[in-house]
Amino acid sequence: MADVGILATTKAAEQIAPRTLDGPSGPRPKRRFSRANIIVYGTLFIVAVYYALPLYVMIVTSLKGMPEIQMGNIFAPPIEVTFEPWVKAWSEACTGINCDGLSRGFWNSVNILIPSLIVSIAVASINGYALSMWKFKGSEVFFSILMIGAFIPYQVMLYPIVIMLREAGLYGSLSGLVLVHVAFGMPINTLLFRNYFAAIPEELFKAARVDGAGFWAIFFRIIMPMSLPIFVVALIIQVTGIWNDFLFGVTYISSPDRYPMTVQLNNIVNSVQGVKEYNVNMAATLLTGLVPLTIYFISGKLFVRGIAAGAVKG
Amino acid sequence: MASIDTDARSRAGRRPNRLFKNMNAKLASLPMMFTALVVFLGGTIWTITYSFTSSGLLPRLEWAGLEQYARLWSSRKWLVSIENLAIYGFLSLILTLVIAFILAALLDRKIRGEDTFRTIFLYPFALSFIVTGLVWQWILNPQFGVQDVVRDLGWTNFNFDPLNNPEIVLYGLLIAGLWQGTGLIMCIMLAGLRGIDEDIWKATRVDGIGTVKTYLVVIIPMMRPVFVTSLVLIGSGIVKLYDLVVAQTSGGPGISSEVPAKYVMTSMFGGQNLGQGFAASTMMMLSVIIILIPWAYLEFGGRKRG
Numbered sequence: 001m002a003d004v005g006i007l008a009t010t011k012a013a014e015q016i017a018p019r020t021l022d023g024p025s026g027p028r029p030k031r032r033f034s035r036a037n038i039i040v041y042g043t044l045f046i047v048a049v050y051y052a053l054p055l056y057v058m059i060v061t062s063l064k065g066m067p068e069i070q071m072g073n074i075f076a077p078p079i080e081v082t083f084e085p086w087v088k089a090w091s092e093a094c095t096g097i098n099c100d101g102l103s104r105g106f107w108n109s110v111n112i113l114i115p116s117l118i119v120s121i122a123v124a125s126i127n128g129y130a131l132s133m134w135k136f137k138g139s140e141v142f143f144s145i146l147m148i149g150a151f152i153p154y155q156v157m158l159y160p161i162v163i164m165l166r167e168a169g170l171y172g173s174l175s176g177l178v179l180v181h182v183a184f185g186m187p188i189n190t191l192l193f194r195n196y197f198a199a200i201p202e203e204l205f206k207a208a209r210v211d212g213a214g215f216w217a218i219f220f221r222i223i224m225p226m227s228l229p230i231f232v233v234a235l236i237i238q239v240t241g242i243w244n245d246f247l248f249g250v251t252y253i254s255s256p257d258r259y260p261m262t263v264q265l266n267n268i269v270n271s272v273q274g275v276k277e278y279n280v281n282m283a284a285t286l287l288t289g290l291v292p293l294t295i296y297f298i299s300g301k302l303f304v305r306g307i308a309a310g311a312v313k314g
Numbered sequence: 315m316a317s318i319d320t321d322a323r324s325r326a327g328r329r330p331n332r333l334f335k336n337m338n339a340k341l342a343s344l345p346m347m348f349t350a351l352v353v354f355l356g357g358t359i360w361t362i363t364y365s366f367t368s369s370g371l372l373p374r375l376e377w378a379g380l381e382q383y384a385r386l387w388s389s390r391k392w393l394v395s396i397e398n399l400a401i402y403g404f405l406s407l408i409l410t411l412v413i414a415f416i417l418a419a420l421l422d423r424k425i426r427g428e429d430t431f432r433t434i435f436l437y438p439f440a441l442s443f444i445v446t447g448l449v450w451q452w453i454l455n456p457q458f459g460v461q462d463v464v465r466d467l468g469w470t471n472f473n474f475d476p477l478n479n480p481e482i483v484l485y486g487l488l489i490a491g492l493w494q495g496t497g498l499i500m501c502i503m504l505a506g507l508r509g510i511d512e513d514i515w516k517a518t519r520v521d522g523i524g525t526v527k528t529y530l531v532v533i534i535p536m537m538r539p540v541f542v543t544s545l546v547l548i549g550s551g552i553v554k555l556y557d558l559v560v561a562q563t564s565g566g567p568g569i570s571s572e573v574p575a576k577y578v579m580t581s582m583f584g585g586q587n588l589g590q591g592f593a594a595s596t597m598m599m600l601s602v603i604i605i606l607i608p609w610a611y612l613e614f615g616g617r618k619r620g
Contacts, residue, residue, distance in 0.1 A: 036525075040423050047417060048434045051493065054449040055437070061452065073463040074453065127346045134339035142343065142350045149354030151606055153553055155578040155595040159364075159373070159588065160357035183349045190346065215338035244442030246557040251583065262444045266561050269448050282452060289445040296440035297433075304436065304501055 062086060062283035069278050085277070089284035094274075095267040096256050102284050104257065105264030109243060109291075112174055112260055116181040116242050121234050124186055125227075128193025129219050133205055143190070150187035158251055165252065172254030180248050185241065189234050196230040197223060229302075236299050240292045261288050358599070365592035373588055382593035392594065395572040402484050402573075403552040406491055410548050411541070413492065414499035419529055421500075422507045432504075436497035443494065447561025450490035451477060477563055480570035487571060490562055495551065499544045506540030507533070542612055549605045553598055574598050 057074055062085050064078040072079075091101040098104060130136075131143055149157075161180060162171060170176035200223065208218045224231075249260040259267070265288045269281045296303050368378040386392050417435060421428050438446065453459050456475040464472040476486030510533060518528045534541075556575035563571040574594060582591030 040420050040425060044417075044420050044425070044431050048431055051434050051438065051497075054446075054453060054493065057453055058449055069458060073466060074455075074458050075463060123345045126342045130339040130343045130346075134336055136336045136339055136343075139339075139343065142347050145350040145355055146346065149350065149358075151550060151602055152354070152358060153575070153595065153598045153602060155575055155591075156361045156599050157353060157357035158578075158595075159582055159591065160360040161353065163373070164353070182345075183353050186346065186349050215342070240440055244444075246442065246444050246560070247579075251579075262442050262557075265448070266444050269451075270561070270564060278452060278455075278458070281448065285445050285448045289441045292440040292442070293437065296437055300433075303440070304432075 058282050058286045058289075061279055062089075062286055064279050066277060066279060085279035085283040086287070088277070088280045089268075089287055093268045093280055093284060095259075095264055095271065098257055102261060102264060102268065102287055105259055105261035106287070108174070108258055108264075109261040112177055112181070112249075113239065113242050115175070116178045116185070117235065117238050119178065120182040120185040120189060120238055121231065123182060124189030124234065125193045125224075125231070126219070127186070127190040128195075128197050129223060131190070131194045132197040132200075133218075133223075134215060143194070146187045146190060154184070154247060158247075162251070171252065172258075174253070174258060177248060177252045177260075180252055181238075181242050181245070184248070185238055188237065192234055192237075193227075193230060196227060200226070232299075232302060233305060236295060236303055239295055243291050361592050362596050365589065365596045367589060367592075369588040369592065371586045371588070378589070382589040383597075386590060386593045386597070389590075391569050391572055392574070392577055394569050395574045395577045398484060398571060399552065399555065399573050402488060402491075402555065403549070405484075405488055406495075406552055407545070407548050409488070409492055410496050410499050411544060414496045414503050414544070415534075417496070417500045418503035418507055419533075421504055432501070435500055438494045439497045441494065443557035444561045446490050446494045447558045447563075450486070450493070451562050454486055454489075478567055480567050483563060483567065483571045487558060487562060491555075491558055494558075495548070499548065502544055502547070503537070503540055506537045510536060542609060546605070546609045550602055553602050553605070 053075075060077055061069065061074060063081050063083070064072075065080065065082050065084070068079060089101060090103050090106075092099060093101045131139055161183075165171040165176040165179070168176075170179065204222065205218065208222055213221070244262060245260065246262045246266065249263045253259055253263070256264075256267070265284055268284055364373050364375075365382055366377065366379060367374060368376045368381065421431060425431075454461075454475070454477050456462070456478060461472060461474045464474070476482045476484075476489075514532060514536070515528070518532060523531070554575060555573050556579065559565060559571055559573050559576055565572045565576055575598065578591045578594045578598065581587040581594060
């Protein structure tokens with residue numbers, strides 16, 4: 001969760017990513033069970049087990065009852081499968097005085113996510129378009145400041161933004177948080193769009209100009225329709241970044257009943273009161289991770305391309 | 315001379331409507347200008363300025379010189395935070411690079427099921443640090459987690475309780491952090507390995523150099539840009555380390571897993587001690603700059619590239 005290394009990585013990704021995505025090339029190895037192969041596959045398999053284990057533990061724990069958790073070990077599959085922890089996590093778990101479960105945080109996150117997505121992608125794509133095809137005096141300066149800003153730790157800008165939002169009367173509200181996401185998502189997405197649009201042949205642009213199309217007409221009727229892939233990549237980066245955000249949610253939302261899902265999840269699991277219900281906690285954790293995981297497994301190679309190009313955000 | 319003349323003339327001709335030239339593009343870029351100038355640049359300058367004041371509950375322009383910094387560096391919690399970040403950062407940097415490179419090299423051996431392996435190694439990256447921290451908090455739970463499982467297997471004296479032991483709590487964080495982050499670096503390195511010419515491999519095979527030795531002596535030096543990129547990525551990620559600590563340990567036991575980003579957040583929003591927060595965040599920015607300058611020099615200083 002960082003929007004770092006953008007400059008370098010994009011460059012690397014632009015050159016290399018397409019090739020990576022084709023998978024291995026060249027002839028298949030002939031001997032399948034040579035000693036070297038056993039070492040390669042053995043190591044990969046063991047490491048894969050380590051990486052897959054937490055997801056497995058989450059699923060398994062969330063399907064057990066509390067007595068079974070207290071008796072057995074965390075890696076054992078459930079003897080009696082129960083979906084009660086899921087129901088409880090979704091609609092009954094308590095944070096402070098609210099006991100209506102994670103569903104509240106989920107809908108808050110959705111309410112934050114949708115406007116943030118629309119505004120940030122719209123703004124970033126238009127920035128990228130202006131920066132690549134309608135350069136004006138000073139446009140590169142703004143772009144450079146934006147890129148440098150991406151490397152500065154968020155903590156430096158947190159408080160000034162509190163003041164700005166308070167002045168605008170938006171501090172503590174969802175729309176304030178949306179604006180913050182738009183601002184911090186801007187560097188990486190602008191870079192993404194700018195590089196993509198810069199590769200579009202100039203003749204196309206010139207022909208449209210000769211035909212009398214202006215700034216907006218060229219953008220909506222020519223550039224946008226031919227740039228679908230990059231919009232999808234930006235969408236993936238933004239969805240995972242905004243959904244996984246914790247810092248901005250906890251800083252710019254003032255009342256607990258409007259907290260995004262990650263913040264609420266942390267409050268539920270790390271609350272000190274009451275008996276710890278590990279199965280409910282893991283169900284809640286899994287629920288929160290479900291949105292980015294779904295995006296990840298569906299988008300597959302586009303996700304890899306997205307993160308390689310954007311090298312992380314959030 | 316002639317060229318300067320024409321230049322001046324054309325500029326003079328355009329002058330009347332220069333501001334309005336390309337008007338739509340400028341209007342459309344207003345959000346970007348605002349973000350760059352006011353939020354990023356303005357915000358940074360604001361924080362640095364106020365780090366030299368005695369701001370407490372509210373920001374106040376009362377000049378206090380370096381007092382906040384003096385207090386910062388005499389605070390035990392800050393010193394622990396810095397030390398933690400240094401240890402965590404060093405180990406995380408080395409281990410991420412090594413593990414990610416080994417995994418990438420293994421995946422590059424023209425194996426079957428590459429996509430499956432890559433999907434498994436990378437999925438943690440899609441998860442938030444909060445989710446990561448909470449899962450590993452559960453797996454490392456002393457009562458039910460790994461420690462308990464190993465004890466049940468017969469090693470009754472087995473002790474591994476990093477989240478309650480100040481001595482090793484950083485390793486608990488490290489296990490989770492590596493799990494979440496290595497996949498990304500692996501992907502970047504894999505892309506780098508794929509970018510290496512097949513002929514290099516043929517040449518080393520002809521010369522009879524072993525596979526491992528080829529990687530160490532030929533391939534790694536060739537991948538320097540990829541390593542530099544990874545280094546910057548990991549480095550700036552480490553400085554931001556915050557959510558993971560909040561979710562997994564809340565800085566505990568005691569203050570043994572505090573980190574600078576958490577110090578900033580606690581002073582600004584918990585301790586009503588804004589000046590400390592500003593000074594600490596300025597120090598964080600300084601450390602990022604220290605990381606970035608050598609990189610920027612390597613990347614852009616040596617030779618001009620696209």
